[in-house]
Amino acid sequence: MNGTASDSFDTSDSFDSSDAAGPTGIPTPAPAREGRSSEGIRLQKVLAAAGIGSRRHNEELIDSGRVRVDGKVVREQGRRVNPETALIEVDGERVVTRTGLVHLALNKPRGVLSAMSDDRGRPTIADLLTEFGPGLFHVGRLDGDSEGLLLVTNDGDLAHRLTHPSFGVPKTYFVEISGPVRKDLPRRLRGGVELGDGPVAVDSARIVDVASSRVMMEIVLHEGRKHVVRRLMESVGHPVHRLVRVSFGPVTLGTLRAGRARHLTRHEVGALYKAAGL
Numbered sequence: 001m002n003g004t005a006s007d008s009f010d011t012s013d014s015f016d017s018s019d020a021a022g023p024t025g026i027p028t029p030a031p032a033r034e035g036r037s038s039e040g041i042r043l044q045k046v047l048a049a050a051g052i053g054s055r056r057h058n059e060e061l062i063d064s065g066r067v068r069v070d071g072k073v074v075r076e077q078g079r080r081v082n083p084e085t086a087l088i089e090v091d092g093e094r095v096v097t098r099t100g101l102v103h104l105a106l107n108k109p110r111g112v113l114s115a116m117s118d119d120r121g122r123p124t125i126a127d128l129l130t131e132f133g134p135g136l137f138h139v140g141r142l143d144g145d146s147e148g149l150l151l152v153t154n155d156g157d158l159a160h161r162l163t164h165p166s167f168g169v170p171k172t173y174f175v176e177i178s179g180p181v182r183k184d185l186p187r188r189l190r191g192g193v194e195l196g197d198g199p200v201a202v203d204s205a206r207i208v209d210v211a212s213s214r215v216m217m218e219i220v221l222h223e224g225r226k227h228v229v230r231r232l233m234e235s236v237g238h239p240v241h242r243l244v245r246v247s248f249g250p251v252t253l254g255t256l257r258a259g260r261a262r263h264l265t266r267h268e269v270g271a272l273y274k275a276a277g278l
Helices: 043-049 055-063 156-163 185-191 228-235 266-275
Strands: 017-021 027-029 040-042 067-069 088-090 093-095 103-108 137-139 147-153 171-178 193-195 198-200 204-211 214-221 240-248 261-263
Touching: 040 043, 043 055, 043 067, 043 088, 055 067, 093 266, 103 266, 137 156, 147 156, 156 266, 171 228, 185 193, 185 204, 185 214, 193 228, 214 228, 228 240
Parallel strands: 147 240
Antiparallel strands: 017 027, 067 088, 088 093, 103 147, 103 261, 137 147, 171 214, 171 240, 193 198, 204 214
């Protein structure tokens, strides 16, 4: 999905103990690993492990004052940090340095459940994610008949904020409905529509394409209520024939093929953290 409408959506810092005991019978500590101590890991090494660049490049970033740790500029080359707890930024962008975190974009096909298992044996997104290991969960959901971008992670703090409406992270959908439609439909959607569980207003709405009796609309909203887009369009007299999510905050579906997943780039992860206020 390229963001344009078409008839198809192509969519450690500790000492190691030796097994051999010393003269006193107490295991003799092994030398500390390079760049490690009980106080942390060298900052330039942490940045390199996070994919920022070589250690030399990261030393230059530090020298030029482009790196912050816990909100303060660091110019000290020997500075040690705990990558599990430190908040590190390069040029104002959060660098995720906690180990073991996975952040994925998945193009969910129609007919696949946004679930990691199903007691009725129906296909789930877990069937598409076997190569990425266990412990993953989806950020929000798309109903079985909907398609497109679904974020998958094991980062609980980020997932909670991305799905909480108070943080207002927008999601963009392409929606195919039956025509004709009134020209003021986008304005009506922006003004708010009353649903059974309360009013909903979209952040933006526009008609993208009109082809015969079908109309393509782009709708942006930060609501996360169940089936909210489908219920919204039905309430204004235009049931949805096809719904594809093409973006979630700063992450876009792009050319990712249906049924495939990819790791988010460090820039995308940093932007998601910023959008979630982390």
